[in-house]
Amino acid sequence: MRIDHxxxxxxxxxxxxxxxxxxxGSSRYEVEKxxxxxxxxxxxxxxxxxxxxxxxxxxxxxxxxxxxxxVHPKTIVGDVRTRAxxxxxxxxxxxxxxxxxxxxxxRTGLMTRDGSPRPERLIPIALVAVGVxxxxxxxxxxxxx
Numbered sequence: 001m002r003i004d005h006x007x008x009x010x011x012x013x014x015x016x017x018x019x020x021x022x023x024x025g026s027s028r029y030e031v032e033k034x035x036x037x038x039x040x041x042x043x044x045x046x047x048x049x050x051x052x053x054x055x056x057x058x059x060x061x062x063x064x065x066x067x068x069x070x071v072h073p074k075t076i077v078g079d080v081r082t083r084a085x086x087x088x089x090x091x092x093x094x095x096x097x098x099x100x101x102x103x104x105x106x107r108t109g110l111m112t113r114d115g116s117p118r119p120e121r122l123i124p125i126a127l128v129a130v131g132v133x134x135x136x137x138x139x140x141x142x143x144x145x
Contacts, residue, residue, distance in 0.1 A: 110125075
């Protein structure tokens with residue numbers, strides 16, 4: 001069996017160019033009609049059809065309402081705002097983790113395991129801080145004059 005362009009099945013023997021040379025009685029392909037199925041429309045009464053139509057209309061109305069809500073500008077702006085806040089929260093969390101790791105690393109470098117400060121590391125840092133503050137004060141005094 002083959003399928004013709006109309007969707008029906010065509011027996012091989014009915015083709016004019018078949019190998020046994022028989023044309024099957026016609027020069028055109030004979031199409032086998034599919035067995036007729038019992039139609040739903042005939043089995044259902046008008047009440048069932050009307051009920052199905054009402055149901056389909058209700059489903060379509062709900063679908064249209066959902067689409068209207070999705071494409072409403074306020075909904076779109078809200079979705080964009082939510083995504084932007086999510087990205088900002090994620091980046092802020094990553095920054096917090098990075099700063100926390102840096103501070104923890106600096107703290108472990110400046111403190112001993114028991115929590116007391118390491119003077120050999122704190123004294124040079126304190127001297128640099130005092131020098132920077134002194135330079136800032138001198139620069140501010142020169143600008144006033």
